[in-house]
Amino acid sequence: MTRADPEKPALLGGPKAVTLDATEANRWPIITEEDEAAVLQVLRDGDLSQHPVTRQLEDDYRAYFGRRHALAHCNGTAALLAAFFALDLEPGDEVLVPSATFWASVVPMLWVGALPVFCESEPDRLGLDPEDVARKITPRTRAMVVVHLWGMPSRMTELFEIAQRHKLKIIEDASHAQGATWRGRKCGTLGDISVFSLQGSKLAPAGEGGIFLTDDDALMERATCLGDISRIIELPMPAKRFAATSFGIKTRMAPLSAAVARVQLRHLPERNRRRGDNLRYLSERLERLGFDTFLPPNHVQRVYFEFLIRHHPERSGLPADTLLEALRAEGCDIELPRYPLVHQQPIFTEGHFARIARLEGCQDIDLPTYRPDALPKTEAANRNLIKLPNFPSAERDLLDQYARAFEKVITHAAQIAAARLG
Numbered sequence: 405m406t407r408a409d410p411e412k413p414a415l416l417g418g419p420k421a422v423t424l425d426a427t428e429a430n431r432w433p434i435i436t437e438e439d440e441a442a443v444l445q446v447l448r449d450g451d452l453s454q455h456p457v458t459r460q461l462e463d464d465y466r467a468y469f470g471r472r473h474a475l476a477h478c479n480g481t482a483a484l485l486a487a488f489f490a491l492d493l494e495p496g497d498e499v500l501v502p503s504a505t506f507w508a509s510v511v512p513m514l515w516v517g518a519l520p521v522f523c524e525s526e527p528d529r530l531g532l533d534p535e536d537v538a539r540k541i542t543p544r545t546r547a548m549v550v551v552h553l554w555g556m557p558s559r560m561t562e563l564f565e566i567a568q569r570h571k572l573k574i575i576e577d578a579s580h581a582q583g584a585t586w587r588g589r590k591c592g593t594l595g596d597i598s599v600f601s602l603q604g605s606k607l608a609p610a611g612e613g614g615i616f617l618t619d620d621d622a623l624m625e626r627a628t629c630l631g632d633i634s635r636i637i638e639l640p641m642p643a644k645r646f647a648a649t650s651f652g653i654k655t656r657m658a659p660l661s662a663a664v665a666r667v668q669l670r671h672l673p674e675r676n677r678r679r680g681d682n683l684r685y686l687s688e689r690l691e692r693l694g695f696d697t698f699l700p701p702n703h704v705q706r707v708y709f710e711f712l713i714r715h716h717p718e719r720s721g722l723p724a725d726t727l728l729e730a731l732r733a734e735g736c737d738i739e740l741p742r743y744p745l746v747h748q749q750p751i752f753t754e755g756h757f758a759r760i761a762r763l764e765g766c767q768d769i770d771l772p773t774y775r776p777d778a779l780p781k782t783e784a785a786n787r788n789l790i791k792l793p794n795f796p797s798a799e800r801d802l803l804d805q806y807a808r809a810f811e812k813v814i815t816h817a818a819q820i821a822a823a824r825l826g
């Protein structure tokens with residue numbers, strides 16, 4: 405019997421490059437006895453709504469990020485709603501946002517009558533493109549939402565400059581960037597309001613949870629009045645008079661989630677380090693093969709909420725779907741990025757946003773038309789992205805197998821492409 409040629413791509417009948425089981429290497433979140441003990445403590449203490457662990461989590465976040473106020477929320481979406489509410493936006497006020505993000509960076513603003521103005525994302529860091537942001541400012545612009553997509557800090561120098569020049573508030577959605585820094589400053593300290601989602605896949609997860617951070621007493625007060633029914637009573641007058649009702653919703657975090665979140669935050673630096681070491685190691689191999697792996701500039705320390713890379717079909721000679729097919733045949737777990745562009749979603753393109761924002765028929769407000777083809781640069785920047793596992797606990801042998809899979813496919817690109825055409 406002849407042995408299979410180890411160099412031959414699996415798609416053309418060769419052996420798979422990836423043979424190791426990756427279940428443990430990619431298990432996330434990492435839950436240990438420390439998380440279990442923290443949850444058990446809350447259960448045994450018996451106060452499942454107002455256990456002090458939620459306040460302790462807020463203290464942890466305040467201390468870790470060096471901010472004056474932290475308010476825990478039931479999820480990141482609620483924390484973002486609180487951020488839009490806190491800014492006291494008027495109906496029809498405009499907020500500059502990226503379209504390449506999870507919808508919660510944008511859509512909650514409709515509930516306070518604000519309108520998103522979608523801006524291009526730039527291709528190097530996938531965050532707001534400062535040039536387009538500057539172009540889209542109008543007399544109604546009040547704020548911008550900066551999202552550090554996939555853990556890569558945005559172009560803050562230019563965005564700060566624009567915000568300052570036009571007196572815009574910055575809401576920093578740092579949900580993907582727990583532990584990242586920009587010019588030595590932690591993401592989560594860069595906005596007038598900064599928000600983290602602590603949803604289960606995040607870098608310091610709670611299961612469900614969100615954190616609202618600010619240094620501004622007035623912003624904190626408004627966020628609290630929106631829906632933290634146990635905190636309003638502690639506010640000074642006159643805000644305290646809303647203690648019996650809030651402003652109609654309830655946003656506080658469940659203590660069982662807070663218990664997990666405290667333990668996860670404690671382990672954030674060491675777990676980011678391991679994941680980062682692994683993905684930088686793999687990035688170096690993939691860069692050599694012609695992929696963009698979104699390596700940060702020197703003044704930025706990125707983290708990896710997700711590991712996306714960009715394929716250049718014109719360089720490799722492989723169409724995107726053939727590349728995916730060939731890598732999957734090698735045993736790689738490869739997916740496409742999971743966020744559709746927000747401006748192309750029917751809530752905007754079919755006009756539903758106007759009803760949610762209660763702006764239909766309002767005089768003085770020209771309702772925008774959201775066109776799906778409005779952001780060609782964003783579409784281009786997000787084309788040909790592929791998503792690899794995050795390898796939070798992988799050893800080098802698994803990473804080497806993935807690198808090998810890519811090497812096999814790229815070195816045999818011409819044969820693979822020809823076989824697929826034939």
Ligand SMILES: Cc1ncc(COP(=O)(O)O)c(C=O)c1O
Nearest residue numbers: 479480481506508579601602603
């Ligand atoms: C960038 C971003 N912002 C906001 C959210 C919303 O957070 P949550 O799911 O906790 O409501 C998420 C995701 O979950 C997110 O990825």
